[in-house]
Amino acid sequence: MDAPEPDTPFAAVSAQTTRYGRIYQSYLDRSTPFRTYRWASTGTLLFLFFLRIVFAQGWYIVAYSLGIYLLNLFLAFISPKFDPSLEQDEGMEDGTAGGLPTKEEEEFRPFVRRLPEFKFWYSATRAITIGFxxxxxEIFNLPVFWPVLVMYWLILVFLTMRRQIQHMIKYRYVPFTVGKKRFSGPNH
Structure with a gap:
């Protein structure tokens, strides 16, 4: 059922924008099952961005900002939605054990990410597109000494990943499904 004819130019623009938004969302919804193709296209876009930065010999602040943002997204992707340290503190107050099960009689709770895979992909792709x-x-081409930015970014990655890995070890969770058993149904 179509909406009635708009009375103002603003309403016409709003109706058209809503229509394009629905089309865009339908393409996003259809791309959801194709994880490998989505990430391959994002990787290609990131590679093109890096080529642009290398050959243009500039826009290092844009690349650095993109790197920080992608690191932030990745950390949210590998972090649990509910922080085990907070749950453990709450569990100690009421006498129950929080976090992952440590004994067989405790309930198993699967790993739930703070940032789901699709939102991670969508945010990363959008950020790379904006960076590109x-x-x-030229307004974004600020003069900086790029080796300092690269070293600072590498130190930041090292320190944040070390802290994240220590958190994973302390609270015994693994954010990846590599090597975990999968059951596809009663016949398997």
Missing amino acids: FCSWF
């Missing part, structure tokens, strides 16, 4: 777009405008 910004790399074509």
Whole structure:
């Protein structure tokens, strides 16, 4: 059922924007099961962005900002939705054990990510696209000594990942499904 004809130009623009938004969302919904193709296209886009930065010899602040944002997304992707340290503190107050089960009689709770895979992919792809777009405008080409940015970013990655890995070890969770048993149904 179509909406009635708009009375103002703003309503016409709003109706058209809503229509394009629905089309865009339907394409996103259809891409959901194709995880490998989605990530391959994002990786290709990131590679093109890196080529742009290397050959243009500039826009290092844009690349650095993108790197920090992608690191933040990745950390949210490998972090549990509910922080085990907070649950453990709450569990100690009321006498129950929080976090993952440590004995056979405790209930198993699966790993739930703070940032789901699809939102991680969508946010990363959108950020890379925006970074690539910004790399074509001279206003974003700020003069910086890029080796300092690279070293600072590598130190930041090392320190944050070390802290995250220590958190994983302390609270015994693994955010990846590699090597875990999968049951597909009663016949298997």
